[in-house]
Amino acid sequence: MALEANYLRVRLQQPGPAGERQLLCTRRARLAYGGQQVMVGDWVGLDGCDWGDGRAAVASLEPRCSQLQRPALANVDQVLVVVALAQPSLDEELLSRFLLSAETTGVEVVPVLSKADLITTAEASSWLQRLKCWGYDALCISREQPETLSLVRQRLAGGVAVLCGPSGVGKSSLLNALVPHLDLPTAAVSGKLQRGRHTTRHVELHDLPGGGLLADSPGFNRPELPLDQQQLPLLFPEIRRQLEEGARCRFRDCRHLQEPGCGLDHSWERYGTYRSLMEQSN
Numbered sequence: 484m485a486l487e488a489n490y491l492r493v494r495l496q497q498p499g500p501a502g503e504r505q506l507l508c509t510r511r512a513r514l515a516y517g518g519q520q521v522m523v524g525d526w527v528g529l530d531g532c533d534w535g536d537g538r539a540a541v542a543s544l545e546p547r548c549s550q551l552q553r554p555a556l557a558n559v560d561q562v563l564v565v566v567a568l569a570q571p572s573l574d575e576e577l578l579s580r581f582l583l584s585a586e587t588t589g590v591e592v593v594p595v596l597s598k599a600d601l602i603t604t605a606e607a608s609s610w611l612q613r614l615k616c617w618g619y620d621a622l623c624i625s626r627e628q629p630e631t632l633s634l635v636r637q638r639l640a641g642g643v644a645v646l647c648g649p650s651g652v653g654k655s656s657l658l659n660a661l662v663p664h665l666d667l668p669t670a671a672v673s674g675k676l677q678r679g680r681h682t683t684r685h686v687e688l689h690d691l692p693g694g695g696l697l698a699d700s701p702g703f704n705r706p707e708l709p710l711d712q713q714q715l716p717l718l719f720p721e722i723r724r725q726l727e728e729g730a731r732c733r734f735r736d737c738r739h740l741q742e743p744g745c746g747l748d749h750s751w752e753r754y755g756t757y758r759s760l761m762e763q764s765n
């Protein structure tokens with residue numbers, strides 16, 4: 484669940500003899516000799532359980548189904564890309580950049596548009612519609628509208644998810660609203676740059692009442708994108724969808740730019756973004 488100084492806080496798959504849910508664990512030396520670094524989100528095997536003290540040792544590490552670098556988190560099922568609809572106002576170039584960066588994880592990406600209370604319902608639906616065309620089933624949320632939070636709960640039930648996005652968009656506020664008694668620090672968006680203050684610093688998984696685990700992450704303002712011509716097309720759901728539906732190009736290494744016999748439709752909103760990223764890449 485979390486790394487705390489020299490300890491790992493491990494949640495038990497089944498509660499202990501006195502109903503214990505978590506143990507504070509050290510690492511067995513052989514883990515380190517095997518070159519294995521335990522990450523938050525890892526499934527681990529324990530030994531030496533001392534129920535009286537609530538202590539144990541991590542003795543083994545299960546293979547991962549996914550691994551994120553930033554934040555460092557294993558076995559994530561969904562990356563929630565949170566951007567604010569207002570304060571700071573939604574910049575589509577930045578949203579796209581966060582989505583593409585999240586897509587590099589290979590994990591399902593869910594855009595979450597926050598602070599919906601600050602704009603009209605019509606504006607919010609038009610954003611949802613637009614994201615639908617990009618290939619995303621996005622969520623609109625607001626702390627002031629509890630029904631929007633239940634949609635998030637439903638979407639997260641069961642899996643492991645992480646909140647990513649710029650600073651000040653309300654990631655920690657969302658987690659506080661979803662988890663009873665949680666009181667993560669949040670900070671007002673300040674100054675004329677309309678940026679948050681990077682309030683969140685460490686990675687930790689939180690149990691959601693409806694099932695599932697959710698981690699917060701510190702916001703950052705502009706993720707770097709991989710400029711790899713092989714990988715870039717697959718970061719766009721618009722392209723993936725066409726290929727899944729059977730679109731074929733004459734050349735196997737078609738970059739979907741000006742090649743003869745390109746079988747993709749190029750008339751989608753973010754095609755210009757795609758083209759300029761491909762042109763900058765190698």
Ligand SMILES: Nc1nc2c(ncn2[C@@H]2O[C@H](COP(=O)(O)OP(=O)(O)OP(=O)(O)O)[C@@H](O)[C@H]2O)c(=O)[nH]1
Nearest residue numbers: 626651652653654655656669670671681682683702
């Ligand atoms: N109007 C409105 N404001 C919100 C909402 N959610 C959060 N805020 C405000 O947005 C500001 C930033 O919230 P945080 O939760 O600290 O943002 P964060 O994304 O965790 O920021 P970092 O930790 O810096 O990455 C705070 O002033 C919150 O009160 C919302 O639904 N509506």
Ligand SMILES: [Mg+2]
Nearest residue numbers: 654655682683
């Ligand atoms: Mg935060």
Ligand SMILES: [Zn+2]
Nearest residue numbers: 732737739745
């Ligand atoms: Zn093509």
